[in-house]
Amino acid sequence: MKRRELLLGGAAAAAFGALASEKPEKGAARIGLSPVFVDDQLAFLTNWRSYLEQALERPVQFVQRRSYREIMDLLLEQRLEFAWICGYPYVRNRAELQLVAVPVSEGRPTYHSYLLVPATDRGTNSILDLRGKVFAFSDPDSNSGFLYPNYELVSLAEPPDRFFGKTFFTWAHRNTVEAIAAGLAHGGAVDSYVWETLRRYRPETAAHTRVAARSPEFGHTPFVARRGVPSRDWLALQRALTGMRDSPSGRALLEKLNLDGFVPGADSLYEGIARMMAAVKGVALHAPTA
Amino acid sequence: MRRLRDLSFKYKIPLRGVVLALLTALIVTASMLYREYEGLKQDLVTTSGHLARVLANTLVTPLVHDDVWRAYEIINSPFAAGVKEASPQTAELIMILDANRRVYLATNPRQYPMLTDPGRANPDFYELWQDIEGLRQPGTRVVERAGSPKLYVVTPIIADGIRLGTLVIGYSKDAFAPRVIGLAKGAALAMLAALAILLPASWYWARRFALPLTDLAQTMHLVRETLPDPADVKVYESRDEIGQLGAAFKAMLKGLREKEALEKEVVFSERLAAIGRLAAGAAHEINNPLGGMLNAISTFKQHGNEDPLTVRTLSLIERGLLQIKDTMSALLVEAKVKSHPLSRQDVEDTRTLVLADAHRKAATLDWENGLDERPVALPSTHVRQVLINLMLNAIEAVEPGGRVGCRIAPEGGSLAIVVTNDGGYIPQERMEVLFEPFATGRESGHGLGLWVTWQLVHQLGGTIIAQSEPGNTSFTVALPLPEETP
Numbered sequence: 001m002k003r004r005e006l007l008l009g010g011a012a013a014a015a016f017g018a019l020a021s022e023k024p025e026k027g028a029a030r031i032g033l034s035p036v037f038v039d040d041q042l043a044f045l046t047n048w049r050s051y052l053e054q055a056l057e058r059p060v061q062f063v064q065r066r067s068y069r070e071i072m073d074l075l076l077e078q079r080l081e082f083a084w085i086c087g088y089p090y091v092r093n094r095a096e097l098q099l100v101a102v103p104v105s106e107g108r109p110t111y112h113s114y115l116l117v118p119a120t121d122r123g124t125n126s127i128l129d130l131r132g133k134v135f136a137f138s139d140p141d142s143n144s145g146f147l148y149p150n151y152e153l154v155s156l157a158e159p160p161d162r163f164f165g166k167t168f169f170t171w172a173h174r175n176t177v178e179a180i181a182a183g184l185a186h187g188g189a190v191d192s193y194v195w196e197t198l199r200r201y202r203p204e205t206a207a208h209t210r211v212a213a214r215s216p217e218f219g220h221t222p223f224v225a226r227r228g229v230p231s232r233d234w235l236a237l238q239r240a241l242t243g244m245r246d247s248p249s250g251r252a253l254l255e256k257l258n259l260d261g262f263v264p265g266a267d268s269l270y271e272g273i274a275r276m277m278a279a280v281k282g283v284a285l286h287a288p289t290a
Numbered sequence: 291m292r293r294l295r296d297l298s299f300k301y302k303i304p305l306r307g308v309v310l311a312l313l314t315a316l317i318v319t320a321s322m323l324y325r326e327y328e329g330l331k332q333d334l335v336t337t338s339g340h341l342a343r344v345l346a347n348t349l350v351t352p353l354v355h356d357d358v359w360r361a362y363e364i365i366n367s368p369f370a371a372g373v374k375e376a377s378p379q380t381a382e383l384i385m386i387l388d389a390n391r392r393v394y395l396a397t398n399p400r401q402y403p404m405l406t407d408p409g410r411a412n413p414d415f416y417e418l419w420q421d422i423e424g425l426r427q428p429g430t431r432v433v434e435r436a437g438s439p440k441l442y443v444v445t446p447i448i449a450d451g452i453r454l455g456t457l458v459i460g461y462s463k464d465a466f467a468p469r470v471i472g473l474a475k476g477a478a479l480a481m482l483a484a485l486a487i488l489l490p491a492s493w494y495w496a497r498r499f500a501l502p503l504t505d506l507a508q509t510m511h512l513v514r515e516t517l518p519d520p521a522d523v524k525v526y527e528s529r530d531e532i533g534q535l536g537a538a539f540k541a542m543l544k545g546l547r548e549k550e551a552l553e554k555e556v557v558f559s560e561r562l563a564a565i566g567r568l569a570a571g572a573a574h575e576i577n578n579p580l581g582g583m584l585n586a587i588s589t590f591k592q593h594g595n596e597d598p599l600t601v602r603t604l605s606l607i608e609r610g611l612l613q614i615k616d617t618m619s620a621l622l623v624e625a626k627v628k629s630h631p632l633s634r635q636d637v638e639d640t641r642t643l644v645l646a647d648a649h650r651k652a653a654t655l656d657w658e659n660g661l662d663e664r665p666v667a668l669p670s671t672h673v674r675q676v677l678i679n680l681m682l683n684a685i686e687a688v689e690p691g692g693r694v695g696c697r698i699a700p701e702g703g704s705l706a707i708v709v710t711n712d713g714g715y716i717p718q719e720r721m722e723v724l725f726e727p728f729a730t731g732r733e734s735g736h737g738l739g740l741w742v743t744w745q746l747v748h749q750l751g752g753t754i755i756a757q758s759e760p761g762n763t764s765f766t767v768a769l770p771l772p773e774e775t776p
Contacts, residue, residue, distance in 0.1 A: 134404045136359075184399040
């Protein structure tokens with residue numbers, strides 16, 4: 001396990017250009033949040049933002065978007081300093097990004113991809129049982145919600161673009177759970193962390209779904225900084241996040257997030273994703289028509 | 291049926307009123323409900339038309355982008371509030387059909403899975419095809435299939451002239467039921483409230499209408515052998531038909547009563563007249579031999595016969611014959627005797643005559659002589675006889691210390707004589723035969739006093755009426771005065 005050295009300094013010479021984020025706050029830390037967690041708890045987000053503002057001693061601005069790609073684009077266009085993203089786009093854009101922190105759930109900085117089916121479906125135990133069915137992906141840039149099921153099909157020698165009868169994107173793991181619970185899709189792939197969180201906080205939806213199969217573990221959805229962000233800034237965020245488990249208010253927020261805490265994390269956590277990426281390279285996957 | 295017809299108006303009219311009130315309430319309620327139902331349906335068509343147009347417009351982009359989840363969120367937005375209450379305005383189903391008539395999306399994907407033929411889950415869709423096919427222009431169409439509990443609002447999703455798919459919104463007509471039932475309950479309550487007022491009111495009015503009729507019917511039942519007492523005749527006083535009927539009935543009763551009285555009077559007079567004729571005939575037949583016998587005895591006496599036994603026997607016979615003669619002459623009232631016209635003094639003389647008897651009984655005599663100095667053209671002998679007879683009877687009837695009254699006065703075209711006393715009254719059965727000869731209930735007297743009085747009054751063309759009740763008995767005589775002769 002090679003631990004990636006932290007890149008110090010302003011080599012990236014953060015002379016960033018004009019920021020175009022809406023309502024830019026002067027000196028604010030702009031953090032992009034993609035739907036890798038249950039991101040619709042606005043009251044919670046306000047509290048978390050206050051917490052981070054206190055820890056960073058500067059204003060914090062959360063920026064939320066519908067898809068992972070929009071957050072990644074904002075980050076790469078230097079409109080954001082930080083973002084909570086998925087391991088898949090992290091691996092894809094590793095050169096541009098600096099790992100800040102990795103969430104820890106159930107004691108480990110990892111999560112799984114769950115193959116989810118309606119609770120009424122008792123027979124499905126593998127993705128192979130869903131041939132010709134309607135399948136829900138979360139986001140084309142999601143590891144657990146897109147890359148892994150495609151990789152699995154490829155490794156089983158099934159053509160991913162023709163295996164299912166119909167596929168669609170829900171743009172959030174939570175929506176995938178709802179689509180399956182409603183019977184809209186016969187199956188879907190979701191982030192285990194989101195599903196477990198839903199099961200804990202919104203059992204009425206999760207109860208209508210069943211985990212038919214689970215993937216090996218992958219590095220958890222990372223907090224990243226755009227390269228070029230001064231190291232004292234991202235280190236400050238790293239300290240703020242990893243320090244949450246040490247204060248009562250931080251622990252209360254972690255409880256809401258259904259996380260044990262954040263750790264600095266190692267780049268090597270994402271090797272599994274990198275391998276899958278390589279395996280599906282050149283294979284026609286389902287691509288969003290949008 | 292027959293028994294219903296036989297029912298008394300007392301019940302029949304109120305029952306009709308009640309039935310009318312009920313019918314009215316039912317018809318009003320039913321028409322209200324029908325209007326409400328139609329209104330609900332019209333509202334549904336209007337609101338669903340709006341909803342369908344909004345949804346169809348919003349769905350264009352997600353359909354072009356094949357963004358299933360976005361489209362799903364859009365068609366679920368009418369349900370998003372989490373309102374599961376069965377309101378008729380809440381769609382039961384929203385579905386998008388693709389160009390191949392397959393389900394692209396439905397709000398209840400379990401029943402209508404993606405990519406399947408919706409007709410398999412609901413045969414209504416096989417029939418809906420022709421309506422869906424026919425839609426080439428934007429706009430909504432309401433499709434109602436006979437026998438189906440559903441109502442469909444069909445809207446094509448068209449972008450730039452290209453038909454992307456079809457939006458179908460299904461409504462359950464059953465959803466109307468709770469609303470209609472709720473309305474019906476409300477209407478029923480209102481109906482009951484109205485009936486609570488209408489029923490007693492109609493019952494009351496109907497009773498008021500029926501009661502005069504039933505009263506009249508009951509009173510008519512009283513008319514059988516005898517006429518009802520006027521006090522028992524209850525008649526509704528008004529000018530309406532029932533009132534007229536009652537008045538006519540009353541008039542009829544009055545006529546009947548007068549006729550009855552007249553008949554009684556006629557029978558009475560005829561009986562007395564018959565008795566009079568019989569008495570006169572008998573008297574005449576007896577008087578002739580009687581006169582002969584009395585003459586014979588007289589002659590025999592003149593010839594002188596000393597035999598004491600014969601003399602005593604003859605005088606016994608003579609006394610008996612004389613008594614018969616007296617009785618006969620009393621029976622045979624003869625009013626043809628000439629006498630002078632009645633004067634005030636004649637009446638006063640009569641008073642003097644009866645005063646002795648009154649004093650003997652210590653009775654008070656109220657005497658009222660209404661005649662003036664001019665004589666009245668009536669035979670004084672007869673009038674005095676009538677007056678004496680009535681006065682003596684009255685004095686006889688009173689208890690010692692009682693009161694006897696007499697009033698004589700010309701009244702209209704006749705002379706009125708009213709004799710009253712406060713003695714024991716004459717029972718009804720005696721009243722019937724009061725004026726007949728020998729009908730007296732008394733120990734003394736020959737019982738011809740009133741007979742003679744009646745005969746005299748009758749021969750003078752007058753009337754005599756006896757009325758008697760405890761404490762007051764009166765005889766009223768009216769003697770018509772002859773036409774004024776100067």
